[in-house]
Amino acid sequence: MAHITAIYGSPRRQGNTTRLLKQAVAGARDGGATVHEIVLRDLKISPCLEIYGCTRDGNCVIQDDFQLVREKLLASQGIMLASPIFFYTVSAHTKIFMDRCQSMWVKKYWIDGLSFGQWVPTRKGLFISAGATHGKKLFDGALLTIRYFFDVIDTSLWKALLYRGLDFEKDVLDKPAYLQEAYQAGQAMARALTDEHDEKDLPGDTTFRAKKG
Numbered sequence: 001m002a003h004i005t006a007i008y009g010s011p012r013r014q015g016n017t018t019r020l021l022k023q024a025v026a027g028a029r030d031g032g033a034t035v036h037e038i039v040l041r042d043l044k045i046s047p048c049l050e051i052y053g054c055t056r057d058g059n060c061v062i063q064d065d066f067q068l069v070r071e072k073l074l075a076s077q078g079i080m081l082a083s084p085i086f087f088y089t090v091s092a093h094t095k096i097f098m099d100r101c102q103s104m105w106v107k108k109y110w111i112d113g114l115s116f117g118q119w120v121p122t123r124k125g126l127f128i129s130a131g132a133t134h135g136k137k138l139f140d141g142a143l144l145t146i147r148y149f150f151d152v153i154d155t156s157l158w159k160a161l162l163y164r165g166l167d168f169e170k171d172v173l174d175k176p177a178y179l180q181e182a183y184q185a186g187q188a189m190a191r192a193l194t195d196e197h198d199e200k201d202l203p204g205d206t207t208f209r210a211k212k213g
C-alpha cells in the first residue's frame with residue numbers, strides 16, 4: 001500500500017489551500033493510499049539555526065516536532081504539500097519546515113557525496129497553492145523553492161495545482177472545479193504510487209507483466 005504524507009502549510013485552518021489539500025487527501029484515500037496528515041501550524045518547529053550539527057550524521061540536532069515530520073516523510077512514497085502564496089513564495093510555516101530539511105541536504109550532498117542532479121526520484125510530490133492576484137509570475141518564486149525542496153527529499157514534482165484569484169477563506173468553495181481537480185489529483189497519485197509499487201513487486205518475467213496489463 002502506498003503511503004502519503006500530506007502537509008498543510010497555511011496558518012488558516014479552513015482556508016483555500018487547506019480545503020484543496022483535504023480534497024486531495026480524500027481522493028488519495030479513495031484511491032487506496034494511507035495518508036498521514038500534518039498541520040504545520042499545530043507543531044512546534046524552530047527555524048533552522050544554521051549551527052550545522054547535522055554535519056555529524058545528517059540528523060538535525062534540534063529536538064522538536066520536525067523530527068516526527070522527517071520520520072513520516074522518509075516513510076512515504078508520496079508527498080502532498082499545500083501552501084498559500086505569501087509575498088510571492090510559500091508561507092512562513094512552510095518555509096521554516098523546509099529550512100529544517102537542510103539537514104537532509106547535508107546528508108545527501110556532503111555526507112553521502114552525491115553530485116548535484118545525479119539522484120533518482122523515489123517519491124512523487126504534489127504541490128497545491130493559491131494566491132489572491134492574477135499575475136503571470138504569481139507562482140514562479142514558490143515553484144523554484146518547491147523544486148529545490150523536493151530535490152532534497154528525493155521527490156519529483158509530479159503535479160502542481162496553482163490557483164489564482166483566491167483570497168478570502170472560503171473563496172475556493174465557489175470553485176467546485178478546483179476542488180474536484182484536487183480530489184482527482186489525489187486519487188491519481190494514489191493509483192500511480194500503487195502501480196509503481198506493484199511493478200516493483202513483479203518478477204522480471206515479461207509474460208507475467210503482460211498478463212497484469
Ligand SMILES: Cc1cc2nc3c(=O)[nH]c(=O)nc-3n(C[C@H](O)[C@H](O)[C@H](O)COP(=O)(O)O)c2cc1C
Pocket residue numbers: 010011012014015016017018083084085086087088089130131132133134138166167168169
Ligand atoms: C502575509 C500574506 C502575504 C500575501 N502575499 C500575497 C502575494 O504575494 N500575492 C498574492 O496574490 N496573494 C498574497 N496573499 C493572499 C493569499 O495568498 C490568499 O489569501 C490565499 O488564498 C490564502 O490561502 P489560504 O487560505 O490557504 O491561507 C498574501 C496573504 C498574506 C496573509
